[in-house]
Amino acid sequence: MIETWSVTIVAAPxxxxxxxxxxRHARIAEYANLAASVVCVVAAISLACIVRNPxxxxxGYVMVDALAAWTLLCTALVYCLASIYAVGYMRLLAEERPRLPNFYALFALFAATMVCGPIMNNIGVYWIAIELTTLVSTFxxxxxxxxxxxxxxxxxxIVVSAGISLALLGTVLFYWAGSLVIGPTYDMTWDxxxxAAPSMNPALTQMAFLLVLVGYGTKAGLAPMHxxxxxxxxxxxxxxxxxxxxALLNTAMLGVARFLTIEDAAGTSLLPRTVLVAFGAFSLFVAALFIVRQQGIKRLMAYSSVEHMGVLALGFGFGGPLAIAAVLYHMLNHSLGKSLMFFGAGNVMRVFGTTQMDEIRGVWDRFPVSGALWLAGAVAMTGAPPFGLFLSELTLMxxxxxxxxxxxxxxxxxxxIVIxxxxxxxxxxxxxxxxPLGQAKAAERAIDVNVWMTLPMWLALVPVLVLGLWWPQDLWRFFETVAADLGGAVR
Structure with missing residues (x-):
């Protein structure tokens, strides 16, 4: 069943x-994409329920373990929510209607590349999967x-490809370090x-990890590569x-976590973990500076992503069972919450016809329901109770x-606190x-937020609220499996 669900989650998109x-028909394209996203969610949930041992x-090129299953679950949920939202949002782009089949083809390919990355068992093939996400998402x-x-x-x-090139160099150095122990030809799998890590040259492996960290950290949006x-x-x-x-940022961060286990096995993880923590803290610092002074509505959400990737970097850098549990919990809550925030931003941009926050006023009066959902999501994304991100950040600290x-x-x-x-x-x-200017601009535009653009906001907010009030025991057991695979167990 694991093989069947793994093939399904890649094949559907x-x-x-x-x-x-x-x-080449827009309606067929959007509904086919929506159906595929639902299939991906079913497959991801099934994998998360049945996968325990790798x-x-x-x-041997594909490996489905608990960490991969969790990342697939986060990716599939975002893909499904975004596919629902895209039906309503993309229909508003009248000038792009003839190109909608192209959009959904690229959108589905983007999802396919993202679900490939977490299950790649070869460090070279994993790099290829991450590079494919860049090529598709650029369009x-x-x-x-x-x-x-x-x-x-x-x-x-340009920026991401430069970073990924450094990740490739780090991958080559890891292969070289392994070849000095195993021989010139071997399977470059994580295991x-x-x-071989305990017998590898420590200076070489540490240099390789730092290159990988900068490379995949660029893809994950860690500052200053953000x-x-x-x-x-x-x-x-x-x-x-x-x-x-x-979804994408999680896929890149997973690679950093897997390479870190090689340093742990070699017993040389003190420097790599300290550097990873420093990147995480600096990402929070940069996010705080730009969030306070930001004017663009979606740029505000983008710097919030820098913040939360910094939180994940801190968690992986801290290490230990409790930190791993907090990181995984944060990953899910961030995926859901940030999807909600971009959906709300898309609604506001279309209704007010601007991306500048100083031209947006009276959101509550213009659409009270989706406006309330968006405001609740904003509170959730700051890590305030009673939402899931509060629990994950508190546990991480x-x-x-x-x-x-x-x-x-x-x-x-x-x-x-500043953020x-x-x-x-x-x-x-x-x-x-x-x-008056912002409200007048909204009144002039005969655009209403339809159910396609509101439903995914509900579907994202409710789980974030529930996960803030109740941390299921089954999730603790699942995180125990992930922690064991990464070198520990939840206490």
Missing amino acids: LVVAAICAVS HRFMH LVGFERGQAAIEAAWKYI VLRR TWLPDAHSEGPAPVSAMLSG RAGMASANVWAVIVMLLLL FIGFLNHFRAMYWESG
Whole structure:
């Protein structure tokens, strides 16, 4: 069954891409993509329920373990929510209607590349999967073909490809370090490298990890390699922004976590973990600075993504069972919450006809239901109770107090307070400050938020709220399995 569900979650979006290429009908494309996204969610939930021990097939090139299953679940949920939202959102882009089959073909291919990455058991093939996500998503970032969108797409592919090139160099150095122990030819699987790690040259493996960290950290949006992220998130269509933030960043961060296990096996993880924690703390610092002074609505969400990737980096850097549980919980809550935030941003942008927050006023009066959902999502994304991100961040700080980098917990707490104040201050202005210009612009535009654009916001917010009130025991047991695979067990 594991093999069947694994093939299904990759094949479903690939079939959609083929259908879009043949049909060229917008309605067929959007509903086929929606159906594929539901299939992916069913497959991801099934894998998360049945996978405990790592399962390898296709001559060892594919490995489905608990960490991969969890990442697939987060990706599939975002893909499904974004597919629902895209039905309503993309129909509003009248000028792009003839190109909708192209959009859904690329959208499905993007999902297919993202679900391939977590299950790749070969470090070289994993790099190829991550690079494919870049190639496909570049066309989605520039889909609307405006000058700013094209510029953002070019910036995205240049910056990320430069980072991925460093990850490739780090991958080559890992292979070289392994060849000095195993021989010139061997399978570059995660397990093989972990077993050989104690005998590898420590200086070589540490250099390799730092290159990998910078490379995949660029893809994950860690500061200071994050420069592509605000432009790509702000210029791509809202469903694409949700996929970039809620799904793609997790896939890149998973690679950092897996390479870190090689350093743990070698007994040389002190420096790599400290550097990873430093990147996480610096990402929070940069996010706090830009969130406070931000004016673009989707750029605000983008810097929030930098913040939360910094939180994940801190968790993996702290290490230990409790930190791993917190990171995985945070990953799910961030995927759901950030999808909600980009959906809300897309609604506001279409209704008010602007991306500038100082021109958006009276959101509550214009659409009270989706406006209330968006505001609740904003509170959730700042890590405030009673939402799931509060639990994950609190648990992460508890884990950090027992680590070698206690200083980072203090930095994290202070910066989260700054982000909380700065982030919600923008929403206070958009909801409660008066602004005749913004309200007049909304009144002039005969655009209403339909059920396709509101339903996924409900589907994202309710789980984030439930997970803030109740941390299921079954999830603790699942996290125990992941922690064991990464070198520990939940206490």
